[in-house]
Amino acid sequence: MQFNCGFTPFIMPKRVAEAPANKAIAEHAPKDWHIGSGPFKFAIGEFQPGTKVVYEKNADYVPRKEKASWMAGGKVVKVDRVEWINVGDPQTTVNALIKGEIDYIEQPVHDLFPAIKKSPDIVLHDFNKMGLLGWMRINWLHPPFNNAKVRQAVLMAVNQEDYLAVLVGDPEYYKYCASFFTCGTTYESSAGAPDMKKPNVEKAKQLLKEGGYKGEEILILHPTDLKAITPYGPVTEQALKKIGMNVKLLAMDWASVVARRAKQDAPAQGGWHIFHTFWVGADLLNPVTNAGMNAKGPKGGFFGWPEDPDMEKMRADFIKETDPAKQKAIAEAITKRAFEQVMYVPIGQMQFPAAYRKSLSGVLDGPVPVFWNVEKK
Amino acid sequence: MGRFLALRLIATIPVMGVVAIVVFVLVRLDRGKAAAQLCGDICPPERLAEIMTRLGMDKPLWEQFGLWLLQLLQGDFGRSIQSQIPVLKLIGDRVEPTLSLAATTLLFSVLVAVPMGVVAAWQHGRWPDRLIMIFSVIGFSVPVFVLGYVLILAFPLSLGWLHVQGFQSIGAGLGGFLARITLPTLALSVIYIALVARITRTSMLEALSQDYIRTAYAKGAATRTVLIAHALRNAAVPIVSVIGIGLVLLIGGVVVTETVFNIPGIGRLTVDAILGSDYPIIQGVLLVFSVIYVLINLVIDVLYTLLDPRIRY
Numbered sequence: 116m117q118f119n120c121g122f123t124p125f126i127m128p129k130r131v132a133e134a135p136a137n138k139a140i141a142e143h144a145p146k147d148w149h150i151g152s153g154p155f156k157f158a159i160g161e162f163q164p165g166t167k168v169v170y171e172k173n174a175d176y177v178p179r180k181e182k183a184s185w186m187a188g189g190k191v192v193k194v195d196r197v198e199w200i201n202v203g204d205p206q207t208t209v210n211a212l213i214k215g216e217i218d219y220i221e222q223p224v225h226d227l228f229p230a231i232k233k234s235p236d237i238v239l240h241d242f243n244k245m246g247l248l249g250w251m252r253i254n255w256l257h258p259p260f261n262n263a264k265v266r267q268a269v270l271m272a273v274n275q276e277d278y279l280a281v282l283v284g285d286p287e288y289y290k291y292c293a294s295f296f297t298c299g300t301t302y303e304s305s306a307g308a309p310d311m312k313k314p315n316v317e318k319a320k321q322l323l324k325e326g327g328y329k330g331e332e333i334l335i336l337h338p339t340d341l342k343a344i345t346p347y348g349p350v351t352e353q354a355l356k357k358i359g360m361n362v363k364l365l366a367m368d369w370a371s372v373v374a375r376r377a378k379q380d381a382p383a384q385g386g387w388h389i390f391h392t393f394w395v396g397a398d399l400l401n402p403v404t405n406a407g408m409n410a411k412g413p414k415g416g417f418f419g420w421p422e423d424p425d426m427e428k429m430r431a432d433f434i435k436e437t438d439p440a441k442q443k444a445i446a447e448a449i450t451k452r453a454f455e456q457v458m459y460v461p462i463g464q465m466q467f468p469a470a471y472r473k474s475l476s477g478v479l480d481g482p483v484p485v486f487w488n489v490e491k492k
Numbered sequence: 493m494g495r496f497l498a499l500r501l502i503a504t505i506p507v508m509g510v511v512a513i514v515v516f517v518l519v520r521l522d523r524g525k526a527a528a529q530l531c532g533d534i535c536p537p538e539r540l541a542e543i544m545t546r547l548g549m550d551k552p553l554w555e556q557f558g559l560w561l562l563q564l565l566q567g568d569f570g571r572s573i574q575s576q577i578p579v580l581k582l583i584g585d586r587v588e589p590t591l592s593l594a595a596t597t598l599l600f601s602v603l604v605a606v607p608m609g610v611v612a613a614w615q616h617g618r619w620p621d622r623l624i625m626i627f628s629v630i631g632f633s634v635p636v637f638v639l640g641y642v643l644i645l646a647f648p649l650s651l652g653w654l655h656v657q658g659f660q661s662i663g664a665g666l667g668g669f670l671a672r673i674t675l676p677t678l679a680l681s682v683i684y685i686a687l688v689a690r691i692t693r694t695s696m697l698e699a700l701s702q703d704y705i706r707t708a709y710a711k712g713a714a715t716r717t718v719l720i721a722h723a724l725r726n727a728a729v730p731i732v733s734v735i736g737i738g739l740v741l742l743i744g745g746v747v748v749t750e751t752v753f754n755i756p757g758i759g760r761l762t763v764d765a766i767l768g769s770d771y772p773i774i775q776g777v778l779l780v781f782s783v784i785y786v787l788i789n790l791v792i793d794v795l796y797t798l799l800d801p802r803i804r805y
Contacts, residue, residue, distance in 0.1 A: 164575040374528035
């Protein structure tokens with residue numbers, strides 16, 4: 116294992132891992148190169164980038180005896196192949212499912228749930244109970260947000276319900292979650308959290324005053340092409356205007372957000388103040404895997420670059436600690452510190468169920484869709 | 493004619509040169525986007541800089557352009573940043589669905605629109621003319637994607653006919669091909685039919701007012717003969733022009749239609765490349781489209797001479 120690629124340690128031969136990022140790995144071409152050592156094999160010959168990926172049952176794979184559980188246990192494949200089709204339009208995807216042209220949609224948009232629920236042949240399956248969690252990320256490097264009091268003012272201005280209602284709509288599929296670690300899991304904590312159902316406008320204004328906010332223009336990166344993030348920008352704009360901030364939404368595509376959020380320049384020189392994103396609940400289970408808790412500053416960590424040696428020390432303590440009770444106490448202290456420093460603003464937890472036709476059975480839960488154990492009539 | 497064709501082909505070289513420069517500069521305006529996407533969620537500035545260097549984005553613009561031009565002259569359009577697959581292969585893989593859709597749309601539209609225009613001109617001022625003109629106005633006004641959704645609701649979802657999405661090569665079976673291409677063709681044809689029908693009508697009205705039409709009637713020629721053999725033949729030049737110009741509209745519409753009907757064609761490839769900042773693909777597709785436009789115009793110019801022998805180049 117050569118590199119730690121994010122939170123998932125991918126295992127690959129040294130020579131492949133060391134290949135430059137701008138060069139194709141040619142080794143997948145030879146027939147003897149075995150792509151996929153797990154229950155499925157990647158069918159390289161049928162790969163159409165942006166259109167279709169095919170996975171075939173790996174006849175040489177021997178599953179474990181236990182029952183499958185998330186990514187563990189016996190992964191028994193009961194179909195010959197899985198075709199993963201990229202359909203660009205959400206309405207077309209649902210229409211194709213209703214018509215029976217496809218069997219499964221990983222993430223139909225919530226607006227189309229009424230149409231899905233009307234069909235007697237389709238099941239909505241919340242395969243990832245931990246859901247997704249929205250973030251408002253603040254840039255710590257530049258005024259006014261290099262001052263904790265101004266960041267706290269933003270935290271006070273937020274009403275999670277506004278974000279959740281506009282993005283998801285149906286309360287059945289979202290929940291209030293004033294925690295940095297996924298609600299419903301071990302380290303969930305609201306230590307030090309304000310009431311994020313009820314903004315405290317007066318307190319926020321007071322904090323802005325104490326933080327020396329002088330009416331600087333706040334630039335929010337606003338992607339207009341990403342259904343799961345687009346609604347956040349105007350909600351934040353509204354919330355910050357209510358507490359007297361001078362806000363500007365910069366409309367752009369997500370690729371531009373990705374490029375601009377990496378810039379550490381001052382906002383007026385091509386940088387930024389705020390952007391929104393969301394993470395899979397399974398990534399936010401503890402202070403180590405939650406990228407938002409990384410406080411290494413400009414030379415490390417997730418965009419926004421918070422720098423807080425105390426936070427880093429607590430994260431190190433958490434890693435070293437082996438007693439679960441003490442780990443929990445550290446996670447709680449980290450939560451308190453994170454709300455105090457406003458590592459980011461949590462804006463709620465959402466469920467994104469999959470939809471599939473009843474001709475499928477044995478569909479399992481998981482952090483991502485898994486297709487072992489699935490049978491098709 | 494041979495000299496004309498040779499001159500026209502030579503004239504395309506500066507046109508393509510200008511297109512190449514514009515495409516290159518436009519795409520490079522956002523040169524950091526692709527590197528940022530490759531860099532991922534945890535992206536320290538030094539890693540971003542390293543990726544930009546690997547992609548050659550740190551070189552001066554003129555140097556990047558020179559290298560790209562050199563590649564182009566060798567028939568190398570570069571590789572996709574995301575998939576590392578040669579751009580020409582990606583375009584080649586997506587050509588069939590787009591060409592199929594364009595061809596069926598063109599064929600269907602011309603077969604429907606020209607007779608509609610002829611009938612409207614023949615029945616000028618009467619109810620068939622008014623009906624066709626109302627259809628034309630509606631055809632121009634309804635966006636392709638709205639029409640696409642309405643057709644999907646009406647046929648596959650309500651009646652169970654035809655497919656909602658996807659593409660099947662004609663080589664894999666005519667039935668499967670038609671079941672998938674019919675609705676996108678209908679959706680894309682409407683605006684094209686509206687355009688061609690209107691121009692045909694106008695052009696036919698002009699032709700029908702000429703003396704030779706009266707002479708033809710006086711000689712006892714049948715209405716069908718007068719309309720088709722005399723009037724339509726003489727009205728054909730502007731109709732052919734608009735069919736050619738309409739291909740531009742058609743290619744624009746293909747992008748939307750391919751998205752609504754999930755057709756893996758060049759339109760989808762372009763949209764995905766733009767969203768993913770995969771600039772070698774964007775450059776390649778724009779260049780290929782530019783060549784197609786130039787060739788379409790050339791074909792139209794040649795057709796003029798065949799339709800009207802008085803035209804000389």
